[in-house]
């Protein structure tokens with residue numbers, strides 16, 4: 335089986351959008367729909383025809399183009415069951431542990447509430463990639479618009495458990511440089527973070543992308559995946575027996591950073 339192809343492109347201010355393509359079956363999906371003209375351009379460049387929209391969550395910079403694209407291409411809209419009422423044009427609603435097949439490539443869906451109440455992640459385990467929307471960013475995580483710290487920590491720890499170190503993390507925004515600055519303020523002596531931050535700075539200075547990251551990178555450097563780090567706990571003046579409290583305080587500080 336040939337590997338899935340991913341065509342990545344910029345949308346709006348700082349969104350990333352992805353065409354995912356099974357060459358043998360000639361089937362194509364777009365992960366979220368921030369901006370229709372940019373998606374149409376990407377389809378024209380690749381010569382791929384849109385079959386599916388895979389929505390991670392309902393925000394307009396992720397599902398805003400659903401209806402126009404569905405009307406123009408006849409594609410099928412796949413999204414979170416928990417938020418089916420807020421996903422325009424949804425045809426297939428998926429919940430935790432359910433599968434989606436793109437040609438012969440299978441993704442398992444994880445419910446990852448916190449940023450929104452019905453956020454999902456698409457994990458193509460055999461292809462070593464995950465589309466994580468606004469749940470996990472490189473060196474960061476989504477803001478808690480609709481969920482609690484307990485929910486978000488359980489979502490992130492699910493990803494930490496299920497995504498192997500080599501998994502490519504395709505997130506939905508280029509926020510890494512700002513995230514790095516914050517991360518250094520709470521874990522300044524983490525060598526993996528210091529290394530990643532300087533790599534990110536160099537990449538952005540050259541106008542290059544910091545995405546995809548790897549789960550290995552994120553486990554080592556992303557403070558939102560590291561509430562069990564004694565150095566982070568000490569910095570926040572919190573004991574290590576309550577990971578949700580450490581996560582919540584890290585998130586609170588980022589909101590005010």
Ligand code: ZN
Pocket residue numbers: 391393396449468
């Ligand atoms: Zn969002």
Ligand code: FE
Pocket residue numbers: 393395396468506507
């Ligand atoms: Fe977003």
